[in-house]
Ligand SMILES: Nc1ncnc2c1ncn2[C@@H]1O[C@H](COP(=O)(O)OP(=O)(O)OP(=O)(O)O)[C@@H](O)[C@H]1O
């Protein structure tokens with residue numbers, strides 16, 4: 298019999314990593330079924346966007362995933378009422394929907410289904426349902442009992458709490474259901490640009506092929522490198538990072554491959570390298586473009602043969618390691634300048650994954666990320682559920698994010714700290730001093746990437762409606778005035794209330810005037 302407590306611990310630790318949700322919930326289902334000696338277990342999620350239940354079915358191999366309207370079946374009843382249901386014979390209960398059994402050929406008898414909600418209160422996020430206990434000899438009935446129910450309710454509370462730490466969260470804390478923000482539980486984003494990344498990450502994770510992650514600073518290369526590891530067959534092994542930038546050149550080789558005692562002054566004992574430490578797992582070489590030239594040859598050999606020597610050692614060692622590299626640099630240029638070995642360049646880019654900059658992913662995704670970070674930091678700093686005012690959102694939309702997701706994360710983190718009542722306005726955002734949208738300032742030509750705030754103006758991409766373009770221009774002006782509406786209104790020669798109304802009409806009335 299599985300230790301019922303260990304199941305809770307397992308789930309909690311899985312949820313803190315960048316795992317694929319399907320894999321996670323499948324594991325959860327398997328463990329729940331085992332813990333309760335049930336033949337089948339299902340985790341249903343309340344999909345807020347579609348307004349129905351979507352299943353992650355573990356021990357029901359006949360069907361990959363199901364969608365059910367909330368009006369139907371036991372799970373629907375539990376999701377609607379928030380009450381647990383325990384019945385010994387499904388056929389006698391009018392709420393039972395036999396259509397799934399019909400489709401699968403499985404016969405449901407005993408059912409125990411409980412809502413996924415925090416502390417037994419609050420909106421229902423989903424339903425955990427187990428079917429047909431398999432009694433041991435001498436153990437009597439196959440129906441679930443009080444203990445089973447108490448346990449499952451406690452487990453469902455844990456699941457709800459754990460969800461709140463992931464991207465699988467409601468659109469707003471008080472709203473019902475969940476919004477699926479992406480396939481990985483720590484990575485937000487559903488733009489086409491990111492979908493292409495997920496696809497490649499998932500495919501790469503299934504193999505041991507060397508991966509090169511490329512993208513500007515702060516786009517999530519570190520995050521995706523870990524996602525490759527935790528979704529691969531090596532997830533139980535170590536994930537070891539070597540940051541090629543922070544090491545003095547002489548130390549990189551020993552950091553990577555280790556050294557023998559006496560290899561150099563100060564080497565008073567043998568030290569294993571990161572390659573050895575990553576045995577059975579994944580080695581992440583961050584900022585590979587900064588790898589010193591003489592170590593590049595040794596890395597190349599390791600990638601080709603998986604063999605190496607420690608510094609000062611003669612013994613040839615080998616390690617079973619999957620390598621993921623990342624860089625924000627133009628490797629092709631480094632190759633043409635002779636700074637990066639061409640043969641190594643081809644070796645590391647077996648699978649190349651380009652992570653798009655934030656500005657290329659669209660405004661919706663930027664806002665989703667902003668809300669994600671707002672929720673995350675509000676939880677961390679014990680602030681009330683945050684709300685971004687429409688003016689603050691307009692400032693975010695007008696910004697071009699040279700520092701990408703990391704920059705956005707920093708902005709929101711500080712805003713959450715500076716807005717103790719949770720109402721985040723423009724005054725809580727950093728001052729982007731680059732934008733000087735003063736009247737009469739010549740607008741620079743727009744860079745090809747779209748909306749970009751340059752020196753002395755704001756570039757507004759073509760293709761916007763006049764309304765949206767106006768809004769962005771006003772937002773940039775407001776930004777340049779450090780959120781001071783009176784000053785912005787003066788420069789724009791419009792009334793202060795016009796600015797207020799402009800953003801208030803947008804989406805959330807009441808959140809407009811908050812500075
Ligand atoms: N899609 C995303 N969803 C949620 N958080 C994200 C996402 N992308 C990035 N982040 C967060 O943004 C920060 C920066 O990401 P990360 O460190 O992975 O970027 P990077 O590309 O490695 O940057 P650098 O090149 O500067 O090392 C991290 O805190 C990360 O958790």
Ligand SMILES: [Mg+2]
Nearest residue numbers: 515518519583
């Ligand atoms: Mg990084």
